[in-house]
Amino acid sequence: xxxxxxxxxxxxxxxxxxxxxxxxxxxxxxxxxxxxxxxxxxxxxxxxxxxxxxxxxxxxxxxxxxxxxxxxxxxxxxxxxxxxxxxxxxxxxxxxxxxxxxxxxxxxxxxxxxxxxxxxxxxxxxxxxxxxxxxxxxxxxxxxxxxxxxxxxxxxxxxxxxxxxxxxxxxxxxxxxxxxxxxxxxxxxxxxxxxxxxxxxxxxxxxxxxxxxxxxxxxxxxxxxxxxxxxxxxxxxxxxxxxxxxxxxxxxxxxxxxxxxxxxxxxxxxxxxxxxxxxxxxxxxxxxxxxxxxxxxxxxxxxxxxxxxxxxxxxxxxxxxxxxxxxxxxxxxxxxxxxxxxxxxxxxxxxxxxxxxxxxxxxxxxxxxxxxxxxxxxxxxxxxxxxxxxxxxxxxxxxxxxxxxxxxxxxxxxxxxxxxxxxxxxxxxxxxxxxxxxxxxxxxxxxxxxxxxxxxxxxxxxxxxxxxxxxxxxxx
Amino acid sequence: xxxxxxxxxxxxxxxxxxxxxxxxxxxxxxxxxxxxxxxxxxxxxxxxxxxxxxxxxxxxxxxxxxxxxxxxxxxxxxxxxxxxxxxxxxxxxxxxxxxxxxxxxxxxxxxxxxxxxxxxxxxxxxxxxxxxxxxxxxxxxxxxxxxxxxxxxxxxxxxxxxxxxxxxxxxxxxxxxxxxxxxxxxxxxxxxxxxxxxxxxxxxxxxxxxxxxxxxxxxxxxxxxxxxxxxxxxxxxxxxxxxxxxxxxxxxxxxxxxxxxxxxxxxxxxxxxxxxxxxxxxxxxxxxxxxxxxxxxxxxxxxxxxxxxxxxxxxxxxxxxxxxxxxxxxxxxxxxxxxxxxxxxxxxxxxxxxxxxxxxxxxxxxxxxxxxxxxxxxxxxxxxxxxxxxxxxxxxxxxxxxx
Ligand SMILES: Cc1cc2nc3c(=O)[nH]c(=O)nc-3n(C[C@H](O)[C@H](O)[C@H](O)COP(=O)(O)OP(=O)(O)OC[C@H]3O[C@@H](n4cnc5c(N)ncnc54)[C@H](O)[C@@H]3O)c2cc1C
Ligand code: SF4
Ligand code: SF4
Numbered sequence: 001x002x003x004x005x006x007x008x009x010x011x012x013x014x015x016x017x018x019x020x021x022x023x024x025x026x027x028x029x030x031x032x033x034x035x036x037x038x039x040x041x042x043x044x045x046x047x048x049x050x051x052x053x054x055x056x057x058x059x060x061x062x063x064x065x066x067x068x069x070x071x072x073x074x075x076x077x078x079x080x081x082x083x084x085x086x087x088x089x090x091x092x093x094x095x096x097x098x099x100x101x102x103x104x105x106x107x108x109x110x111x112x113x114x115x116x117x118x119x120x121x122x123x124x125x126x127x128x129x130x131x132x133x134x135x136x137x138x139x140x141x142x143x144x145x146x147x148x149x150x151x152x153x154x155x156x157x158x159x160x161x162x163x164x165x166x167x168x169x170x171x172x173x174x175x176x177x178x179x180x181x182x183x184x185x186x187x188x189x190x191x192x193x194x195x196x197x198x199x200x201x202x203x204x205x206x207x208x209x210x211x212x213x214x215x216x217x218x219x220x221x222x223x224x225x226x227x228x229x230x231x232x233x234x235x236x237x238x239x240x241x242x243x244x245x246x247x248x249x250x251x252x253x254x255x256x257x258x259x260x261x262x263x264x265x266x267x268x269x270x271x272x273x274x275x276x277x278x279x280x281x282x283x284x285x286x287x288x289x290x291x292x293x294x295x296x297x298x299x300x301x302x303x304x305x306x307x308x309x310x311x312x313x314x315x316x317x318x319x320x321x322x323x324x325x326x327x328x329x330x331x332x333x334x335x336x337x338x339x340x341x342x343x344x345x346x347x348x349x350x351x352x353x354x355x356x357x358x359x360x361x362x363x364x365x366x367x368x369x370x371x372x373x374x375x376x377x378x379x380x381x382x383x384x385x386x387x388x389x390x391x392x393x394x395x396x397x398x399x400x401x402x403x404x405x406x407x408x409x410x411x412x413x414x415x416x417x418x419x420x421x422x423x424x425x426x427x428x429x430x431x432x433x434x435x436x437x438x439x440x441x442x443x444x445x446x447x448x449x450x451x452x453x454x455x456x457x458x459x460x461x462x463x464x465x466x467x468x469x470x471x472x473x474x475x476x
Numbered sequence: 477x478x479x480x481x482x483x484x485x486x487x488x489x490x491x492x493x494x495x496x497x498x499x500x501x502x503x504x505x506x507x508x509x510x511x512x513x514x515x516x517x518x519x520x521x522x523x524x525x526x527x528x529x530x531x532x533x534x535x536x537x538x539x540x541x542x543x544x545x546x547x548x549x550x551x552x553x554x555x556x557x558x559x560x561x562x563x564x565x566x567x568x569x570x571x572x573x574x575x576x577x578x579x580x581x582x583x584x585x586x587x588x589x590x591x592x593x594x595x596x597x598x599x600x601x602x603x604x605x606x607x608x609x610x611x612x613x614x615x616x617x618x619x620x621x622x623x624x625x626x627x628x629x630x631x632x633x634x635x636x637x638x639x640x641x642x643x644x645x646x647x648x649x650x651x652x653x654x655x656x657x658x659x660x661x662x663x664x665x666x667x668x669x670x671x672x673x674x675x676x677x678x679x680x681x682x683x684x685x686x687x688x689x690x691x692x693x694x695x696x697x698x699x700x701x702x703x704x705x706x707x708x709x710x711x712x713x714x715x716x717x718x719x720x721x722x723x724x725x726x727x728x729x730x731x732x733x734x735x736x737x738x739x740x741x742x743x744x745x746x747x748x749x750x751x752x753x754x755x756x757x758x759x760x761x762x763x764x765x766x767x768x769x770x771x772x773x774x775x776x777x778x779x780x781x782x783x784x785x786x787x788x789x790x791x792x793x794x795x796x797x798x799x800x801x802x803x804x805x806x807x808x809x810x811x812x813x814x815x816x817x818x819x820x821x822x823x824x825x826x827x828x829x830x831x832x833x834x835x836x837x838x839x840x841x842x843x844x845x846x847x848x849x850x851x852x853x854x855x856x857x858x859x860x861x862x863x864x865x866x867x868x869x870x871x872x873x874x875x876x877x878x879x
Contacts, residue, residue, distance in 0.1 A: 028510050037493070075495050075498060077496075093510065119499070138496070142495075331553070334554045346492075397489070
């Protein structure tokens, strides 16, 4: 079916201004923030922008009839080609369907449509003294639908965990157009519910391969009243993870613990010399939150405990000073690119997760790999839960460098699996890591496939993602 | 000359397509799909530069959906100058897909003060005969034509002398860049600027041979024409030997500051200069009683990073200065943007108007003529009596010089 014919059919379901079929418009849905998308042109056959569950359901029925792939998309901030039409088809841009339908304060939950942006949800909840704790670095753009689909988390996952802990129920449109409610029927507002198989958990992190999430019931928490931050500088990398363990063993659970290694410190100092971080093998930034008295006490404890291993520790609760301490961490993702004038930081092999006990080893091994492939890598990340962001920096114009980067990334992924970790701690699999699904999950990956086939026998729901590809390698 | 697309290659290559710029783009907020995002515009410019897409009117239409408000450039963690990339892409498109009408307007008329004055005169006559209303009513004219409102009978340059001496001791000799919008639409603001500067000890020179600052040309892709204007204007000021160049138009000031042709000339932003002079010489100030709020023009807050000085001035002169929500949000004008994309522009504006109403202010002060025009249009459309004035006009009143 040509684009025009498809457009005509889609316009029977959607008003014309919410169906995009021109070449130019479709091309603008060919990217997310992944490295892979820079070298492939995954142009969809059409884009639609739904505003109701009925529309999505009608769309899935049409797609089933016509056997056309359907690809859900939030803000397209993902790093994995997850929202791209790697096998053609219809992209469903849910980001404009962004109503926060109800904040049920008495029941500590919120009902929202998938397109609501993370920070906007939290801005709204702040008015009720509440918050939705997972906090991805992409808070300014990513949608809550995307977060549920990717089971996202962020800096404060150490204490607050990942999105899945907050999803109470979902409305999902299945590949055949059927609409279901998980976590209890429509009027369920229970916070605890163990009846039945947990379908909610099945859909959280399913990356759009099982259905389209159209409504989300989230548990929310009281907003903490105070925050404090400590920055510790280490002359030996080994001391940093050890200090983290010391803090845990003292019975303190910080809300976030971030690491910057030499490469990251160097990049930050090159990018913004005025931040002027001390040169060191590692810097740790601890954040604690809660009530003011607790924060003050925990801060002092951390400063004392970490001080035994660190060269220096600074504790701050003054917002301006905290912002200063935080500046280093917040610019690192960008600063990475400044390691060289023609450099671009790429989002590939960027999200491995390793056992806490092996973080130092992982960082040292990544340095070796970086030397082996002659590709600069900047390391930082959520050391509190072993999730390391490795940022390769290359010249995108050089095909030799691109090739070396791809080889490096493959090595990094394999290293993570070999170390008893995972290729991805929070960004997801999509089309860039599905070749590792078998290695990571073994037989379980085949059960995933069976589940997928049961729910989506026609394989039209975001095909080419998450699941092990046919014949081992599948680049769409 | 501003940089062309080739020169900006390193910049657009560095865009990681993270999408953070989605959170601030006023056009995206209304259009609500990826095609209107800053990221999408950088992507198109990239494809255009590499020849992966052909320069045509569709690409032009997509790239016209930008106010050049710079919200994205400021938000971008990688500091990608999105507005420069859009401007450069427009320049490339203007060469490859020329539009005779735009060329006529931006190259032939807007670059020559006499022709522009003539065009303004013709417009005024059309308005006097009510033909504009008829045209709008019959939909022969796009709705954006109602924006400027009724043009004043006499443009500023016909009222204000070429040299105004300082009141009392001369502390500074400034060249006043009288921009096209202030000149033709808001002569009263121009008069206030001159009066206030003079009363604070400035000798004010308005060179009659000045031309447009070049922003309308830049924004519509006529980079060479813009560059020629900047050269001509900078020569005028160099000959005059002024100590500072000022303008009451935030857009003109930003454009002059950024024109390489102005290197070596001191372009000072008006509110910063006024604040400095007031703090130094503490003249007596009367107080405005009515509640006043302030709208940040994008070309002041985002292009020049100036937000404190105008507020400081207003706090000094107003009993009841209040911040409104979203003071730095774009009003949706964007020069010709409001003409081409009237409905989008009005949707952006509506949010602003709601915030103005919520503030309870009776006067909105701002420092860009196009913002004044846009805000007045929106307030009138909402049947709101709130007045919109240039900050310098309030100052004119409080310095005891009614203008
Ligand atoms: C600078 C930057 C920082 C980031 N930081 C973090 C971080 O700290 N933690 C983290 O976890 N991630 C992070 N990410 C990754 C990304 O932002 C998250 O995965 C985010 O949740 C994706 O949301 P999105 O709305 O952009 O989804 P998209 O990228 O549009 O889609 C992501 C996936 O979800 C699917 N999907 C989206 N909406 C739906 C729906 N309604 N129903 C079914 N499937 C759907 C898509 O098909 C796709 O597979 C970061 C990204 C960037 C660019
Ligand atoms: S312009 Fe900046 S904010 Fe926008 S996508 Fe590119 S890098 Fe991200
Ligand atoms: S300059 Fe303003 S209107 Fe243009 S893309 Fe950036 S934010 Fe949007």
